[in-house]
Amino acid sequence: MQQRVLVVEDDLTIATSVADRLRAEGFAVELAHDGPTAVRLAEQTLPDLVVLDVMLPGFDGLEVCRRVQAKRPVPVLMLTARDDEADMLVGLAVGADDYLTKPFSIRELAARVRVLLRRVSRAAAPDLGDLRIDATERRVHRAGAEVHLTPTEFDLLVCLADRPRAVLPREQLLRAVWGWSDANGSRTVDSHVKALRRKLGADLIRTVHGVGYALEVPR
Amino acid sequence: MQQRVLVVEDDLTIATSVADRLRAEGFAVELAHDGPTAVRLAEQTLPDLVVLDVMLPGFDGLEVCRRVQAKRPVPVLMLTARDDEADMLVGLAVGADDYLTKPFSIRELAARVRVLLRRVSRAAAPDLGDLRIDATERRVHRAGAEVHLTPTEFDLLVCLADRPRAVLPREQLLRAVWGWSDANGSRTVDSHVKALRRKLGADLIRTVHGVGYALEVPR
DNA sequence: GCCGGTCTTCACAGGATCTGCACAACTCGG
DNA sequence: CCGAGTTGTGCAGATCCTGTGAAGACCGGC
Numbered sequence: 001m002q003q004r005v006l007v008v009e010d011d012l013t014i015a016t017s018v019a020d021r022l023r024a025e026g027f028a029v030e031l032a033h034d035g036p037t038a039v040r041l042a043e044q045t046l047p048d049l050v051v052l053d054v055m056l057p058g059f060d061g062l063e064v065c066r067r068v069q070a071k072r073p074v075p076v077l078m079l080t081a082r083d084d085e086a087d088m089l090v091g092l093a094v095g096a097d098d099y100l101t102k103p104f105s106i107r108e109l110a111a112r113v114r115v116l117l118r119r120v121s122r123a124a125a126p127d128l129g130d131l132r133i134d135a136t137e138r139r140v141h142r143a144g145a146e147v148h149l150t151p152t153e154f155d156l157l158v159c160l161a162d163r164p165r166a167v168l169p170r171e172q173l174l175r176a177v178w179g180w181s182d183a184n185g186s187r188t189v190d191s192h193v194k195a196l197r198r199k200l201g202a203d204l205i206r207t208v209h210g211v212g213y214a215l216e217v218p219r
Numbered sequence: 220m221q222q223r224v225l226v227v228e229d230d231l232t233i234a235t236s237v238a239d240r241l242r243a244e245g246f247a248v249e250l251a252h253d254g255p256t257a258v259r260l261a262e263q264t265l266p267d268l269v270v271l272d273v274m275l276p277g278f279d280g281l282e283v284c285r286r287v288q289a290k291r292p293v294p295v296l297m298l299t300a301r302d303d304e305a306d307m308l309v310g311l312a313v314g315a316d317d318y319l320t321k322p323f324s325i326r327e328l329a330a331r332v333r334v335l336l337r338r339v340s341r342a343a344a345p346d347l348g349d350l351r352i353d354a355t356e357r358r359v360h361r362a363g364a365e366v367h368l369t370p371t372e373f374d375l376l377v378c379l380a381d382r383p384r385a386v387l388p389r390e391q392l393l394r395a396v397w398g399w400s401d402a403n404g405s406r407t408v409d410s411h412v413k414a415l416r417r418k419l420g421a422d423l424i425r426t427v428h429g430v431g432y433a434l435e436v437p438r
Numbered sequence: 439g440c441c442g443g444t445c446t447t448c449a450c451a452g453g454a455t456c457t458g459c460a461c462a463a464c465t466c467g468g
Numbered sequence: 469c470c471g472a473g474t475t476g477t478g479c480a481g482a483t484c485c486t487g488t489g490a491a492g493a494c495c496g497g498c
Binding site: 412 | 484485486487488
């Protein structure tokens with residue numbers, strides 16, 4: 001199951017390198033460069049973890065942390081500019097689960113993200129009926145038989161399986177799998193949905209007219 | 220085979236009582252009372268497990284943990300003075316596998332050491348089908364016959380064998396074996412994969428298009 | 439310096455995969 | 469039943485990725 005990480009960081013260089021690294025690790029990454037965007041994205045994309053810079057335009061990281069946590073408990077990894085004990089303490093107080101002081105190594109950050117997420121993901125093991133997805137091995141079985149999927153197909157399926165039965169708009173799928181944000185009139189998503197249906201059975205993915213797609217699994 | 224435990228703890232009383240107890244359990248115990256000694260001993264004695272106090276003279280436990288792990292992955296049981304969530308998290312981030320807060324009972328500690336070692340000894344010798352890897356002797360056998368591998372080939376194989384069946388991205392393999400971080404368009408990994416396939420059989424390594432490679436072993 | 443072994447890079451070929459398009463089929467509210 | 473809007477489908481060109489062989493760089497031993 002692919003996990004979503006929201007990275008909130010105004011420094012473009014840091015933001016992209018962090019995002020790249022986390023994507024390489026197999027996470028779906030959303031980026032926000034200021035406080036308000038961060039809060040909005042946190043609501044829209046429901047990330048499994050937030051990486052949060054304390055110094056931000058708009059309003060600061062602590063405020064973001066408070067607001068995000070207010071909606072829904074989510075683990076937060078906080079980035080502080082300096083080794084500031086006070087900042088760190090306040091951060092932990094408002095709900096950060098871990099913190100890192102700049103400059104930090106990308107590897108270190110990735111390690112902590114993994115640890116935090118491992119802690120969380122232990123609990124969640126959704127039942128997908130006769131569909132089995134192994135994200136580590138990148139294998140998919142349906143009704144006991146292994147099915148070969150192309151990379152994009154796999155990512156798309158994982159994205160859908162992430163929230164079984166929930167209807168995901170094309171826009172969101174495009175962002176999560178393709179990293180775009182403009183849902184231009186392309187039939188790209190449809191094409192891959194079609195491929196998935198052909199390989200895994202037409203009943204697996206439900207179309208919701210005017211909205212998007214949802215994974216159909218027995219409750 | 221007797222398993223070796225390195226105990227790193229500056230308090231003499233605690234150190235000796237832990238050592239005594241573990242020796243009574245049948246483990247070979249090495250003692251270190253400060254960071255530098257710990258790192259040195261870890262290199263020399265190649266313990267199967269490290270019991271590590273966070274508070275240490277020289278440099279602290281986290282640093283020891285990092286340095287020890289940098290050389291060779293080894294399970295670490297961390298001892299923290301207080302029930303500090305942050306300390307614990309950081310500990311886990313740098314590679315600790317379990318932690319215990321003082322004051323702890325010697326019996327409890329011995330129990331966890333047993334659990335960790337059992338977990339590891341199973342993990343250290345995962346079932347690789349007809350493939351056998353001896354990391355200490357740097358020898359590899361397949362189907363009973365010894366196969367000569369070059370250093371790089373061996374490291375790459377070990378890296379893959381570390382997590383059988385898991386798909387490891389090229390990026391990750393490059394980092395682990397070569398220490399680089401830039402996945403430039405080089406075919407280096409491919410070349411060595413090819414060599415491994417030639418020597419060990421084409422079926423051993425699965426390539427996952429667009430992602431990386433995985434060791435293919437029967438479940 | 440020479441030599442054998444090993445590592446890295448390169449260019450290319452052959453696949454595998456992605457994407458956008460045109461058009462058919464469908465859905466839904468009137 | 470109709471029409472606008474939405475989705476399904478087949479396909480072909482473009483693109484991306486991996487396998488491969490060979491050439492040169494590197495390295496330690498002699």
